[in-house]
Amino acid sequence: xxxxxxxxxxxxxxxxxxxxxxxxxxxxxxxxxxxxxxxxxxxxxxxxxxxxxxxxxxxxxxxxxxxxxxxxxxxxxxxxxxxxxxxxxxxxxxxxxxxxxxxxxxxxxxxxxxxxxxxxxxxxxxxxxxxxxxxxxxxxxxxxxxxxxxxxxxxxxxxxxxxxxxxxxxxxxxxxxxxxxxxxxxxxxxxxxxxxxxxxxxxxxxxxxxxxxxxxxxxxxxxxxxxxxxxxxxxxxxxxxxxxxxxxxxxxxxxxxxxxxxxxxxxxxxxxxxxxxxxxxx
Numbered sequence: 001x002x003x004x005x006x007x008x009x010x011x012x013x014x015x016x017x018x019x020x021x022x023x024x025x026x027x028x029x030x031x032x033x034x035x036x037x038x039x040x041x042x043x044x045x046x047x048x049x050x051x052x053x054x055x056x057x058x059x060x061x062x063x064x065x066x067x068x069x070x071x072x073x074x075x076x077x078x079x080x081x082x083x084x085x086x087x088x089x090x091x092x093x094x095x096x097x098x099x100x101x102x103x104x105x106x107x108x109x110x111x112x113x114x115x116x117x118x119x120x121x122x123x124x125x126x127x128x129x130x131x132x133x134x135x136x137x138x139x140x141x142x143x144x145x146x147x148x149x150x151x152x153x154x155x156x157x158x159x160x161x162x163x164x165x166x167x168x169x170x171x172x173x174x175x176x177x178x179x180x181x182x183x184x185x186x187x188x189x190x191x192x193x194x195x196x197x198x199x200x201x202x203x204x205x206x207x208x209x210x211x212x213x214x215x216x217x218x219x220x221x222x223x224x225x226x227x228x229x230x231x232x233x234x235x236x237x238x239x240x241x242x243x244x245x246x247x248x249x250x251x252x253x254x255x256x257x258x259x260x261x262x263x264x265x266x267x268x269x270x271x272x273x274x275x276x277x278x279x280x281x282x
Contacts, residue, residue: 052169075178084162089147097138163207171183
């Protein structure tokens with residue numbers, strides 16, 4: 001009977017301790033299932049964007065997981081922007097279709113750079129960020145995988161933080177005869193969710209999403225004020241609050257295992273109690 005009571009108590013405590021973790025996982029899944037679908041792209045017809053900006057302020061917004069194309073001239077700077085949230089490791093890929101071989105006199109070197117919301121150039125963890133295409137090459141492929149985006153970092157650090165990221169694609173070291181030739185480019189951004197392995201004890205008050213325009217808003221008193229209109233692109237399930245990660249699940253599991261170990265140790269060392277043949281006063 002004593003063993004049965006110990007097992008019943010253990011199962012009860014296991015269920016109570018596991019309930020918060022299960023509720024957290026269920027809530028997280030519900031949020032993911034109810035997340036809005038990607039918004040319409042900059043092209044206006046729900047398809048992929050077909051143009052690129054020429055500066056940070058005019059960068060074309062693109063969704064993660066969806067490609068974008070643009071046409072331009074060799075020597076141009078092509079800009080796109082995309083959102084990246086804490087725990088994501090973005091990978092930017094670009095393919096450039098080069099001008100006709102008959103119009104080129106030498107090899108071309110193309111480079112892709114990625115900047116964060118503070119316009120700090122972010123180093124590529126791996127990937128072919130710069131490539132030189134032979135004179136007879138029809139295209140060149142570039143890739144840049146960033147470090148994992150952190151929810152918070154020290155002011156002096158150069159860590160990637162949540163917010164808008166900018167892609168800049170251009171050819172470097174071109175001669176005068178190589179400038180102005182028609183080119184086309186295709187870019188795509190994908191991310192790998194690192195999860196709690198990249199979690200930190202802190203978060204930004206707001207993601208690094210800069211204002212790109214001014215809109216007029218009327219206050220209750222009738223006066224008109226100008227406020228910044230932020231980027232219309234954000235992660236599918238919104239910006240992370242910074243407090244939830246799967247580390248909470250592992251912490252709950254660790255607490256459950258510790259409770260079971262304590263109950264088991266108590267049951268083993270407590271013994272069977274006073275033998276029935278010995279009177280209480282003995």
